[in-house]
Amino acid sequence: MTKKIEAIIREEKIDDVKNALKEIGIVGLNVSKVRGHGRQGGISLVGRSGPYQVDMLPRLQINIILSDHNVDKTIDTICTAVGTGSIGDGMIFVFPVEEVIRIRTGERGYEALMYPGDIDVRQESAVAAD
Template sequence: MTKKIEAFIREEKFEDVKKALYDVGIVGMNVIEVHGHGRQGGVTLAWRTGTYKLDMLPRYQVNIVLSDHNLDKVLETIQKAAFTGQQGDGIIFVYDVADVIRIRTNERGADALRYEDDIDERLKKPK
């Protein structure tokens, strides 16, 4: 089964997360700049004139479609790299993916998710 990870992370953690993903052999990914909030509903800023609520904070949404045998490793990698321990570290959603089609080659499913020197190629290589 193919899965999709959507990780909502701090903007300032994106470079660390990206590097950690490259280090474990994740090749295909995309990123979107989003605005949102979780359980705190944003932050309240104090001004001389009173308080002001900033309810939609900027985050990066990192999307990765991958084979499920790589899921746990990649989730751990993201969580470790995005962690500060403070509120607002982010959230990760995982979905089932029905199919993948690489347009150029018409490869389907796991074949369409194969890349040179990716996480699976590295597992096969003798150390």
């Protein structure tokens, strides 16, 4: 089974999380800019004409498609890399994925998801070495 992890993080944490994910063998991912708010509804700022509410705060969204047995480790890695303990640290959403296709080769599913030296290939070589 394949899953998608969608993590919404603080912009300044992107290098930390990218490095931590690389360490555990996550190879393919994509990042996009998003704006939004969580349960505080944004933040209040004080301007010259008084306080005002900024309700769409900039964040980065990281998408990773991966085998479901790697989901927990990847979530732990993201939380450790981006967590500050303060409000606004972000959210992680996990979705089921129907299909994966590598356009160049036409490979599908697990074949399309594998990259040389990635988290799955490392596990396979660890098992083979036992």
